[in-house]
Amino acid sequence: MSQVALITGGGGGIGGAAAHRMAAAGITVVVADYDHGAAERVREEIATAGGKAEALSVDVTQAREVKALVTDVGKRFGCIDVLANIAGGSFYTKRIEEFTWAEWQEVIDVNLKGTFLMCREVAPLMQRQKSGRIINTASNYGVTGSALRTPYSAAKAGIIAFTKTLAQELAPDGILVNTVAPGPTDTPRVMGKESPEARKQRWAEIPLGRTGKPEDLAEAFYFLTTPESAWITGQTLHVNGGLL
Amino acid sequence: MKLQGKVALVTGGAQGIGRAIALGFGREGAKVVVADLQVDKAKSVVQELQALGAEGWAVEVNVAAESSVKRLANETLGRFGRADILVNDAGVYLKSLVVNMSEETWDRTININLGGNFLCSRAVIPAMRKQKSGRIISIASGIAHYGAKEFAPYAASKAAIIGFVKALAREVGSDGITVNAICPGAANTAMPRTHRSEEELMARLRSNPLGHVLEPEDFVGPVLFLASDAASYITGQAINVNCGSYMM
Numbered sequence: 001m002s003q004v005a006l007i008t009g010g011g012g013g014i015g016g017a018a019a020h021r022m023a024a025a026g027i028t029v030v031v032a033d034y035d036h037g038a039a040e041r042v043r044e045e046i047a048t049a050g051g052k053a054e055a056l057s058v059d060v061t062q063a064r065e066v067k068a069l070v071t072d073v074g075k076r077f078g079c080i081d082v083l084a085n086i087a088g089g090s091f092y093t094k095r096i097e098e099f100t101w102a103e104w105q106e107v108i109d110v111n112l113k114g115t116f117l118m119c120r121e122v123a124p125l126m127q128r129q130k131s132g133r134i135i136n137t138a139s140n141y142g143v144t145g146s147a148l149r150t151p152y153s154a155a156k157a158g159i160i161a162f163t164k165t166l167a168q169e170l171a172p173d174g175i176l177v178n179t180v181a182p183g184p185t186d187t188p189r190v191m192g193k194e195s196p197e198a199r200k201q202r203w204a205e206i207p208l209g210r211t212g213k214p215e216d217l218a219e220a221f222y223f224l225t226t227p228e229s230a231w232i233t234g235q236t237l238h239v240n241g242g243l244l
Numbered sequence: 245m246k247l248q249g250k251v252a253l254v255t256g257g258a259q260g261i262g263r264a265i266a267l268g269f270g271r272e273g274a275k276v277v278v279a280d281l282q283v284d285k286a287k288s289v290v291q292e293l294q295a296l297g298a299e300g301w302a303v304e305v306n307v308a309a310e311s312s313v314k315r316l317a318n319e320t321l322g323r324f325g326r327a328d329i330l331v332n333d334a335g336v337y338l339k340s341l342v343v344n345m346s347e348e349t350w351d352r353t354i355n356i357n358l359g360g361n362f363l364c365s366r367a368v369i370p371a372m373r374k375q376k377s378g379r380i381i382s383i384a385s386g387i388a389h390y391g392a393k394e395f396a397p398y399a400a401s402k403a404a405i406i407g408f409v410k411a412l413a414r415e416v417g418s419d420g421i422t423v424n425a426i427c428p429g430a431a432n433t434a435m436p437r438t439h440r441s442e443e444e445l446m447a448r449l450r451s452n453p454l455g456h457v458l459e460p461e462d463f464v465g466p467v468l469f470l471a472s473d474a475a476s477y478i479t480g481q482a483i484n485v486n487c488g489s490y491m492m
């Protein structure tokens with residue numbers, strides 16, 4: 001029986017690449033995204049490549065939607081072996097005095113609260129299975145901070161501490177909880193905003209001399225689902241070309 | 245196979261975690277240079293590699309002696325023409341309270357554990373630079389972060405390895421060489437047995453959130469990952485493989 005992975009943000013750059021990587025390894029992938037069209041595109045690509053995938057919609061900030069999603073996946077497949085919480089984003093770059101409360105909440109909710117809601121819903125299933133892998137997504141900014149991204153940096157730092165706590169809570173049930181922390185990554189969302197000059201300057205700051213590709217991140221997410229990482233829990237795996 | 249045709253040097257490869265890594269590399273198709281002060285034990289690891297159908301070669305090395313390390317690098321390059329992976333695992337674990345510690349105990353630990361990382365890395369980097377690729381993986385320790393009573397030089401050497409790894413990663417990144425560390429949690433090897441009773445050791449080894457006793461083989465997966473193409477964008481990191489005994 002094939003393993004089942006639920007990936008939020010599965011329609012995006014890193015989430016889509018992670019979905020492809022896991023599907024290529026024979027894992028059945030549930031591509032969940034706020035943007036159903038994006039999830040559907042990834043599902044189709046995976047199916048064309050010979051993998052197994054489903055596309056579902058979810059707004060991870062809405063507890064009711066999260067519950068419905070997990071119930072649906074549980075009914076369809078009977079288990080969830082891997083949860084990758086990749087939905088997130090920084091959305092704004094502005095000084096703290098310009099951030100409205102609503103904007104602050106939006107960024108905290110999609111990154112941190114969404115991760116909490118998904119984990120809360122999936123953990124009981126994994127506890128019954130006595131196994132499971134949860135992989136959350138932080139950012140190098142969760143460690144270094146990033147000027148003009150106060151809520152994003154706070155949310156990502158929050159995810160790192162949340163991951164460590166959940167890892168301790170779920171270890172007795174054989175469930176591993178880790179974080180992947182991407183550095184600058186060539187996702188359509190980032191590349192759309194950045195000038196070629198800005199990109200070049202960024203490259204010069206990175207020891208490996210290039211920004212990350214979604215596929216680089218996908219390998220790290222996949223590694224944390226494999227038997228090779230069976231004794232790693234509560235850790236943050238930085239994939240950033242040596243930036244940090 | 246993840247490492248088909250690659251040439252890997254494993255210092256401290258004659259026993260414990262180093263031996264497990266050497267065999268793991270062999271299973272993935274690498275040609276493995278088992279480098280150790282205890283060459284007879286290294287030779288028996290080579291026999292195990294051959295039994296797996298892998299190519300292995302035992303070389304005697306003192307990682308704290310410049311000439312010995314130079315010879316290791318020259319002979320490896322002479323024989324295989326390249327060096328793709330270096331695992332710095334050779335080390336010693338000497339017990340003493342700081343107030344009672346001889347300068348000899350301090351120097352020996354730092355020279356072998358930390359100096360060995362420097363000498364071995366320096367020796368293979370020119371070949372890796374020419375190849376425009378390479379993987380250096382140092383075996384640090386959870387003790388780097390946690391400390392350990394009566395093992396101050398060991399803790400200092402392992403924390404220093406992490407600093408060294410981060411600095412070296414910045415120096416050689418532009419040549420396509422990655423440098424990372426693994427921080428094993430306390431494991432069921434010969435090393436801690438020199439200082440603890442069997443009962444005390446097993447209780448200690450089991451006291452982690454996953455309740456699993458780490459064996460040398462448990463570190464092979466993460467090392468293979470770092471050595472493989474899958475980890476080509478990961479450098480300067482210290483990855484904790486410790487069953488959640490501490491989290492960073």
